[in-house]
Amino acid sequence: SAIKAAHPDKLVFVDLKTADAGELEAALAFEAGADLVTVMGAADDDTVRGAVAAGRKYGKQVVADMITVVEGRVARIREVSKLGVSFVEIHAGLDEQARPGYTIDTLLEDGRLAGVPFSIAGGIKIDTIGAVRDAGATVAVAGGAIYNAADPGAAAKELKKRATA
Structure with a gap:
């Protein structure tokens, strides 16, 4: 909140790397002033969907971070993209x-x-x-x-x- 208050004209990218409770964690970050949050690309699809739902509710963006996804990375990238992440x-x-x-x-x-x-x-x-x-x-x-x-x-x-x- 302090960062957004001090720099309201800047995008605040919160690198949560959420692995569970996607909607809850993303909502908390958006309420605190985040413009973008990350959710783990390796997380359960419901976690990703939850974060995306929070993003839609607050008019903000969710990014799927593919760290730790090496095998089958291209297929997983396509899957999480279909779940609604911004990129x-x-x-x-x-x-x-x-x-x-x-x-x-x-x-x-x-x-x-x-x-x-x-x-x-x-x-x-x-x-x-x-x-x-x-x-x-x-x-x-x-x-x-x-x-x-x-x-x-x-x-x-x-x-x-x-x-x-």
Whole structure:
């Protein structure tokens, strides 16, 4: 509530990663000023439906976070999309990124194959943000590329520049 009150013109994205009680948890976040919330893409369909119902009630958006969904990811992306989420975040967590052979290209290909609105999170860097944009992602979540940079402000500006180029 304090963040929304201080910045009413900004979107507040609450990364709940709800795994149960989707309608209840999403409603609590929306009532507190959230504009978007996440629900786990691996959660039960009823959990996703509940979060989406709360989003509709409050005129807000729900995003399905696909962290932990690796096997059958494209099929699950399509399933949760049909449940009414605004978009799907194809998310490789730090453990997945640490595996031998990990590449962001896998996430991008999954987004292309799924054919639904998606975002990418997991290993976005200044040299990969263009590929994320070109794959059709509506949102790029760049955490480590900013918080691990020597100059986080400059890194964020460069990412934004390349994302919109």
